[in-house]
Amino acid sequence: MDRYAPLRLRTIALVGLMGVGKSSVGRRLAAALDLPFLDADAEVEAAAGRSISDIFADLGEPAFREGERRVIARLLELPPHVLATGGGAFANSEVRALIKAKAVSVWLKADLDVLARRVARKDTRPLLVGKDPLKVLQELADKRYPAYAQADVTVETGDAAHQVTVEQVLGALSDYLETQTP
């Protein structure tokens, strides 16, 4: 039997802080499983017809969060796929409940200094603009880790290449789903 068949039965939602590789790992994970890949941030941008930076600037963060919730609720109704969520999604209790109900959730976790180094390469994240990334990430970690810890599976990625993380996620998901089989 195809050893990955059980992993294709439900959507796999990747959660965790900015810079941890939810999109890059998600795209590779989807390819490995031959599942579609969807990126919640990109879908929010498509629905709003503007970038996340512009949504924050023009409409404010609460409007972004509301759009994010609606978009993720819609995506979770689609057939099984790999879904990269934005860092704030799983921290929201309503979105978290939806993901818990409709998907298998994976928290990708890495040291904050690794994340700070990675996010410094991009200026597309409104929560970081003009701020010390390590400080912001530390504050977000303090607030969000209790929520992220409710994911079905946690994968500590370290600073590994994304393809290595994909292998770790595949192993962790297989182990998890085995414990779930009646």
Ligand code: S3P
């Ligand atoms: C956010 C993370 C971003 C994006 C938005 C807010 C957050 O997604 O949704 O800038 O609150 O952590 P990534 O985690 O994909 O960077």
